[in-house]
Amino acid sequence: MQPRGDAKVRAVRIVDLDRDMSDVIPTGMTPDSEFLFQKMTDVTLDRARPGPGKRILDVASGVGQDSLALAARGAIVVGAEPSRRMTQMARLFAADKIKAGAVEPDWVQGWADRLPFATGSFDGVICKGAIDHFDQPEQAIAEMARVCARDGCVVLAIANFESLACRVGRAVDDLRLEIGLPPVRERRGYDAPSDHFTRYELPLMREQAEAHLVVESVEGISLGWGMPGWSKTMARLPAGIARGAIQAFDGVAGLAPTLSDVIVLVGRPRRSASTSR
Template identity: 55%
Template sequence: MRVVDLDRDMSDVIPTGTTRDSEFLFERMTQATLDATLPAPGKRIVDVASGFGQDAIALQTASGADVVGAEPSERMMAWTRLKSGEATTPVPAWVRSWGDALPFADGSFDAAFCKGAIDHFDQPLRAIGEMARVTKPDGRVVLAIANFESLSCRWARWADNVGEALGAEVSRGRRHYDVPADHFTRYELGLMTEQMETHVILEEVIGISMAWGLPVWTRAVPKLPTSVVDPVLKGLDAAARRFPGLADVVILAGRPR
């Protein structure tokens, strides 16, 4: 029997939508991931580890692409099918499947993407190989992954170590730079690139957001007006694009090797 995580969501890593900075990160990550698939009406796109299916639905609705959501969790798939049943517009096709054994023919999609999930896979490299296999030679393979060597992770880890060395009280519980128990892999830019390049010719590496979780910034965000917070978030996002190794999330896109 495989012992894998089938029921979690990204809120284990980054609490969704609770503060403006979390909201910004999620919106940017989602939009940039979907855009990186280069969607267009009639294109066939597969969302690997589609979770509750919200990205597959958004992509199909916004672009007119023909989307398939592949997800192994029975619980998530049941919820997705329930929500799809209420839809008034065409919805994606839902297929129960592991990421490392996709039940699709070679080159049967224009794009394959996997958002915020590859670090939950027990066989990520094989899954990237599968995404490349089912994508057409000139198509797109897209991964969006949380970076555990972001500026924020490095800085907070360093500050905690210094504090601890100076005898400060150590906080209990998981810090945002600690990898959650349901992750199999701790990703940083070097490992993401290495695994992706095994099966994909990299065309784009996009850093998304910077400084998420940095204590001083996290505490300031709810106290500041949106007119101040939003320009700072956009500035940090521009810095993340320039220095993806320090970004909170990295999106990697390319064509099958």
């Protein structure tokens, strides 16, 4: 229906803010999943260089586990998250740790593309596993660069949809379709899920990041995650052998980030000459 006369049309943001993490954190972790999620977290947090007195912003902080981990390393942390539901869960998860002496991060409601902070407010900004959920990811990177101090760093951890696993998965399904078989899984892991706005791969990440950041490093993490049969094989192998194989593959991911499952990109803000901070 067309609006009448001077009736105002309110823009509605089509982002699911009622979601929880049940579709993100796999139930029944296999060794390869455990490795991937742990290393992705460790590298992201380390690259933000947390430490006593460091001001760190966790963009799209979700249920807040990374904000808490950064605070545990002495940083002064703000978790920014548009979803009230997520923030309520973060407060709930934090409650026990706080009873045990942990410092609670500040939870702030805010969209990544309009961060409610002054220019240069933080020494480090992290955004983990979230930018592909943003409807305006480039504006979000611009904002992360803006709120980061000139000599600070922005850390983006993103799933790579042109990983080796995605390429193999797609090739196997193409072959199966040609011979009249259905795809290996109903939900094709190499297609971006319905709650993603962007299907990232290394060249796109670089292009978007370089507009606002001077890229200092690009690291590949884990190789093979989601490849047909990979998780089952890793779960069946003796633990030590599985661990060795996963680490060896991770070593290859380090050498060839373009094939890795997750990419962690670190950059410092690209400031125009007129920006003071």
